[in-house]
Amino acid sequence: MKLAFIIDPIHQLDPCHDTSVALMEAAQILGHEIWVTQVNQLSVVEGKAWALLERVELIPVQLVEGRYQAANPWYKLSSRTLVCLETLDAVFMRTDPPVTVAYLYATYILDYIDQNKTLVINSPSGIRAANEKMYALQFTKAIPETIVTPQKQLIRQFVEAQGRAVLKPLGNKAGEGILILEGGDRNFNSIIELSTLQGQVPVMVQTYLPEAKDGDKRIILLNGEPIGALNRLSSGSDFRNNMATGGTVAQTDITPREYEICTQLAETLRKDGLIFVGIDVIGGYLTEVNVTSPTGVREIDRFDGTRIGHQVIQWVERAKK
Ligand SMILES: Nc1ncnc2c1ncn2[C@@H]1O[C@H](COP(=O)(O)OP(=O)(O)O)[C@@H](O)[C@H]1O
Ligand SMILES: [Mg+2]
Structure with missing residues (x-):
């Protein structure tokens, strides 16, 4: 198969930690061709999605005494060509959040890939539907007590009822902007004002789980x-x-x-x-x-002796048959 990965600039990736590298590596080991690109390299021409792709070859990391070791350099880029993405078997959208306007527009470009020809993982419309914080709210039996609001008064009532809560900006990741809220906090009002941009942007407030x-x-x-x-x-x-x-x-x-x-x-x-x-x-x-670029594969493989990257690529192989 021919696979494209839309990622952040490859030199910024950590081969020992990043799941995108684990997926690309698995694809290469399973005999597939890997190409990389970035959201700023995508276009629509005559109703089809195109990308400036670079062919990449990886030197797989080695697990030595429980630690990954990567060669330096760990990847080699070669030919760079403009390709209609429908000529590939699958496209992995793996750009890191936050979901910026550029990111969002990239998903609209990916809509111009015929899903019957090329698998896009994850689906561009699915990524748009699933704000990483808000998507969980529909699973009411699975989530802790949670509100989403820009309203200070509602947040105050919620925190007073819960005793302690966690505030989460809706568009962040990796713990950024996550704050603990307690009713007696002298900074309470300022925290809400800063986090909601003076009541203009809703935030998630969730009961604190000890x-x-x-x-x-x-x-x-x-x-x-x-x-x-x-x-x-x-x-x-x-x-x-x-x-x-x-x-x-x-x-x-x-x-x-x-x-x-x-x-x-x-x-x-x-x-x-x-x-x-x-x-x-x-x-x-x-x-x-x-849903944007979930990570953890390297660490799980290290602990459990699994090959999650292989499982994912083999799933794509079966889906393409
Ligand atoms: N309801 C909660 N109760 C206690 N701690 C929480 C709660 N929600 C999140 N946290 C803490 O904040 C961290 C980040 O939360 P999360 O919702 O996963 O957002 P992020 O996108 O930043 O990872 C978690 O790892 C956890 O330590
Ligand atoms: Mg998280």
Whole structure:
């Protein structure tokens, strides 16, 4: 197969950590051709999506005594050509959030790929439908008590009723802008004003789950099926469990409650073309559905001896038959 990956500039990727590299590496090992591009290289010409693609060859990382080691350089770029994306077997949209206007417009360009010819993972309309924070709200049996509002008064009432809450900007990732809210906080009003841009932008406010101290679990779903999980623990000096905020990672299993959450999501994810997804679960509650460029594959493979990248590419192989 011929596969394209729309990613951030490749030199910014960390081969030992980034899931996009794990997917590309698996594709190469399974004998496929890999091309890379970026959102600013996409165009529509005569009703078809085109991209300036660069052919890439990777030197796979090695797992040595429980640590990944990458060659330097770990990739080699060669021919650069303008290609109609329908001539590829699959296109992986893996640009990191935030979902900017440029990102959003890229998804509109990807709409001009005939899905019967080329698989786009994840579906551009699915990515647009699924704000990573808001999408979880429809699974009312899975989420903790949550409101979304720009209204200070509503937020205050919610926090007073809950005792403690977590405020989340709707468009961020990696723990950015996540704050703890407590009724007696002397900065309460300022926090809300800053986070909502003076009441203009809604934020998510969610009951604080004390189980967060035991970890924020990332579960990877492939076409609605859980295929691996990873626990993330906070560093101790920060309440956030994100890897990007200094959190540590740990081996974990998927509990019956978590399987049940995945079952609740499966059909909706499939309907929306959200094939490769990472959900976040704290204390048995769904807190986020990551659809843009979910990560965790390197760490799960390291702990569990799995090859999640291979599973994903083999799924694409079967889907293309
Ligand atoms: N309801 C909650 N209760 C306690 N901590 C939370 C809650 N929601 C999020 N957090 C903390 O904030 C971190 C980031 O939250 P998340 O919703 O996954 O957003 P992000 O997109 O930034 O990863 C989590 O790892 C966790 O430490
Ligand atoms: Mg998260």
